[in-house]
Amino acid sequence: MNLQELFGKRVRELRQKQELSQEALAFKAGIDRTYMTSIENGKRNVSIQNIEKVITALDVPVKDFFASDIFIEGKK
Amino acid sequence: MNLQELFGKRVRELRQKQELSQEALAFKAGIDRTYMTSIENGKRNVSIQNIEKVITALDVPVKDFFASDIFIEGKK
DNA sequence: TCAATATGTGACGTATAGTCCGTTGACTTA
DNA sequence: TAAGTCAACGGACTATACGTCACATATTGA
Numbered sequence: 001m002n003l004q005e006l007f008g009k010r011v012r013e014l015r016q017k018q019e020l021s022q023e024a025l026a027f028k029a030g031i032d033r034t035y036m037t038s039i040e041n042g043k044r045n046v047s048i049q050n051i052e053k054v055i056t057a058l059d060v061p062v063k064d065f066f067a068s069d070i071f072i073e074g075k076k
Numbered sequence: 077m078n079l080q081e082l083f084g085k086r087v088r089e090l091r092q093k094q095e096l097s098q099e100a101l102a103f104k105a106g107i108d109r110t111y112m113t114s115i116e117n118g119k120r121n122v123s124i125q126n127i128e129k130v131i132t133a134l135d136v137p138v139k140d141f142f143a144s145d146i147f148i149e150g151k152k
Numbered sequence: 153t154c155a156a157t158a159t160g161t162g163a164c165g166t167a168t169a170g171t172c173c174g175t176t177g178a179c180t181t182a
Numbered sequence: 183t184a185a186g187t188c189a190a191c192g193g194a195c196t197a198t199a200c201g202t203c204a205c206a207t208a209t210t211g212a
Contacts, residue, residue: 002125002128003127003131004124004128006138007124021187021189023189031170032170032172034171034173034190034192035169035170037189037190037191038170038191040189041189044169045124045125046123047121047169047199048083048122048124049080050169061147061149062142063142063147063148066138066139068139071137072137073137098158098159098160107200108202111201113160116159119161121198121199123168123200
């Protein structure tokens, strides 16, 4: 699991916790609906500007976003 | 200060703490020296794959990299 | 003064990020 | 059956990041 995949996993986790659809989150973040899908599935090499957009749309501090066991080395 | 700039700032901070030159860190990360310069100066919209390369080269967990007051909202 | 080391800049071709349009299948509700 | 929502995918297109180069500047030491 690389950071790209872990990022998508974490986005999905937080999005579902808020009961938002991919489309709704994409709209909040100002990015394309289909792009949000591929981000969550770890298929895209997202840029840091879009990372910031998504995290902001999720309404969580950057610090908290990455303060998850998901990002601990060795996790499957 | 956007995330792009904060990222560069944090990279520089951790690199200097280890007394590495930009070139030495760039080599460890497998990227170009001049590219590392522009990353630290917040001039590049780095992708998540290169973010991972740099953080790995800094030899710090992702979690710890972002667990810095730098990333707290409202910081100049 | 010269050489070595470290950092920064602008520009450029190429690779790919990201958008836009549409389709499909799974699931739900009427 | 039909209609709606949602997630995923694909093709075609445009925007932009990647990766590198030549060059510049500053500092340090012989």
